[in-house]
Amino acid sequence: MRFLRDLIDLLLPEQCAGCGQEPVLLCDTCARPLRASARPVRAATAGIPPPWTVAAYEGPLRTILAAYKERGRTALAAPLGEALATAVQATLTGPSKGTAVPQKGAAVSPKGAAVPSKGASTAGDARLEDVQAGPVVVWVPSGRGAVRRRGHDPLRGLVEIAVRRLWAEGVPVSMMDALRQRGRVADQVGLTARQRAANVQGAVEARPCVAGRRVVLVDDVVTTGASLAEAARALRAAGAEVTATATIAATPRHRPW
Numbered sequence: 554m555r556f557l558r559d560l561i562d563l564l565l566p567e568q569c570a571g572c573g574q575e576p577v578l579l580c581d582t583c584a585r586p587l588r589a590s591a592r593p594v595r596a597a598t599a600g601i602p603p604p605w606t607v608a609a610y611e612g613p614l615r616t617i618l619a620a621y622k623e624r625g626r627t628a629l630a631a632p633l634g635e636a637l638a639t640a641v642q643a644t645l646t647g648p649s650k651g652t653a654v655p656q657k658g659a660a661v662s663p664k665g666a667a668v669p670s671k672g673a674s675t676a677g678d679a680r681l682e683d684v685q686a687g688p689v690v691v692w693v694p695s696g697r698g699a700v701r702r703r704g705h706d707p708l709r710g711l712v713e714i715a716v717r718r719l720w721a722e723g724v725p726v727s728m729m730d731a732l733r734q735r736g737r738v739a740d741q742v743g744l745t746a747r748q749r750a751a752n753v754q755g756a757v758e759a760r761p762c763v764a765g766r767r768v769v770l771v772d773d774v775v776t777t778g779a780s781l782a783e784a785a786r787a788l789r790a791a792g793a794e795v796t797a798t799a800t801i802a803a804t805p806r807h808r809p810w
């Protein structure tokens with residue numbers, strides 16, 4: 554089935570990843586929710602600051618995220634990463650207008666400042682030492698099996714784009730590959746809130762390099778908050794301060810609008 558879908562993607566001209574109706578990566582209608590401003594989600598989640606989020610995880614956005622994560626449409630990293638940048642920035646400087654369309658040249662750093670290059674190992678990257686005092690963006694880790702199956706770590710790719718975007722706007726953040734899944738974790742899909750919390754309990758460990766850092770913890774979607782809460786626990790256990798959380802989207806239970 555997956556093979557068939559991939560084959561269709563390969564053979565047919567590119568169609569909007571959200572609706573499949575227009576011959577573009579993402580049509581205006583499907584891209585619009587990703588360009589909104591960020592807001593804190595409504596439902597409180599124990600153990601984490603309320604996540605800031607941009608869009609509702611429903612309709613075409615579900616298809617768009619699946620196309621990026623599971624079906625290898627890596628070009629979607631740009632609009633998704635921009636939305637994540639909006640949410641992260643809101644946690645640092647308060648809500649701003651939506652990021653709208655990425656500006657030309659936005660990836661150029663101000664005054665030659667170091668920008669993490671795509672694919673660079675940012676943890677311990679000498680070029681990022683200048684921003685050691687600033688907050689660090691850490692993402693909820695995918696299981697090793699999921700990374701192998703997908704052939705990439707999709708969230709990492711989005712964080713890279715978001716951090717580059719923020720650097721371009723003069724926001725002194727960096728990123729750190731600080732979290733690891735400790736072992737096998739069952740897929741969270743289809744589990745209740747309580748089952749999700751139990752499923753991920755103790756599942757994540759943080760690298761010591763995060764000690765003493767202020768962390769903005771990010772994920773693509775907040776569902777029950779269990780994955781974010783477990784990641785926050787691991788970060789605190791390693792001596793980090795989790796100052797904020799941010800996601801691209803929130804499920805209806807959490808939606809702030």
Ligand SMILES: [Zn+2]
Nearest residue numbers: 569572580583
């Ligand atoms: Zn569309």
